[in-house]
Amino acid sequence: MQPCDMQPHRAWAEIDLDALTHNLAIIRQRAGPGTRILLVVKADAYGHGADLIAHHALRAGIGALGVGTSEEALQLRAMGIDLPILVLGTVIETELAACLRMKIHIGLHTLDRCLQLEQLAGRLGVKAQVHLNVDTGMGRLGVPCHRAKTMLDALEGARNINLVGLMTHVIDPAGWSPRTVEQMKGLKAVQAEVTRRGPWQGWVHAFNSATLFTAPHLVGNTVRVGIAALGAATLEGAGQQDLQPVLSLHSQVVMLKDVPIGASVGYGPDFIARRPTRVATIPMGYADGIPFALASRGEALLRGQRAAFIGRISMDYVTLDVTEIKGVLVGDAVTLIGTDREEKITLDQVARGAGTIPYDISCSIGPRVVRLPRERGELLVPAQTAGSSNAPTRKLVNLTQQTPAGTSSTELPLAGDVS
CATH class of the missing domain: 2.40.37.10 (Lyase, Ornithine Decarboxylase; Chain A, domain 1)
Structure with a gap:
């Protein structure tokens, strides 16, 4: 100045798009070849401006976006963003139809919502794209591991729902820890149950920014990053020191x-x-x-x-x-x-x-x-x-x-x- x-x-607020490009390159390197990068842009991209960040992510070749609410997802579609967009949180009932029409991916947390989506998608003549949220310990949203089989039974019988992904939410803010290891075991067990029922090549994602930079190896084929891409916090682990605000x-x-x-x-x-x-x-x-x-x-x-x-x-x-x-x-x-x-x-x-x-x-x-x-x-x-x-x-x-x-x-x- x-x-x-x-x-x-x-x-x-000045939003340095060159720094974002730089950070995304570091994240890609850390995640490894073939790993999908899901850039989280909830809460107006953590205050950075979701429109600026999302459009630049599109130009940078990011594979998907994540948001916290259905309203955020629909706003991104209205801005012309055609990437896959996942609502990580809950979708309010009045916006379900719009999300289905706009091909928004929906986080699935309850059996009741699964049955509701099956009926609504059938009436609209579309396929609901869902990611089953497995509650491995966070305790806020999602299906507990011991009830996942019941949910998978319902999904297996659904005609109008595609199981696109499995996800969970890491508890430890610092990333990789003994508790995280136990969470990954729970997610892998549900993934094994899915593949036991037949071939499945969906998204599997648990890693956030902190876990990506602290874990000794990748779990899943997709990572959800927000704060690392924005260089907005000091993280532990190799490579994080090169992130730029x-x-x-x-x-x-x-x-x-x-x-x-x-x-x-x-x-x-x-x-x-x-x-x-x-x-x-x-x-x-x-x-x-x-x-x-x-x-x-x-x-x-x-x-x-x-x-x-x-x-x-x-x-x-x-x-x-x-x-x-x-x-x-x-x-x-x-x-x-x-x-x-x-x-x-x-x-x-x-x-x-x-x-x-x-x-x-x-x-x-x-x-x-x-x-x-x-x-x-x-x-x-x-x-x-x-x-x-x-x-x-x-x-x-x-x-x-x-x-x-x-x-x-x-x-x-x-x-x-x-x-």
């Missing part, structure tokens, strides 16, 4: 104010100046994904230096102490996550400071934050202000605003609409 490279947005988060200074000793800043007041302090206000707050817990604890990067959060974080604003940073101007870019010159703030660091996990931070980045793709070093914006990410794009032109002679930085007009 260069000083005073003014942006047309109050807050934006896809997201960086930015805003800009919209006001500068010099406050005297004893002056307060923000609600409470939680901050009282102990020295003459120059305060920079940025138009981002907890509504945009800045954790409230980082009040007076967080940092941002400005002109290649660290600026401490001061005062309470509000819905729309964060205030920074920029007293020791020379030459700060209204319009200067501010980095909340990412790199500025030699300084860096990672998603992991923000999460640790807020006492949470990286997914929580990225998923909390709100819709007021514009997602802008960066590819081959160029920041791109849609040619039109509305529309999906597959709309034509153009380079983003930064307008450098110089301080007019005879004025101070505090007299500059605000950068953007901050009414």
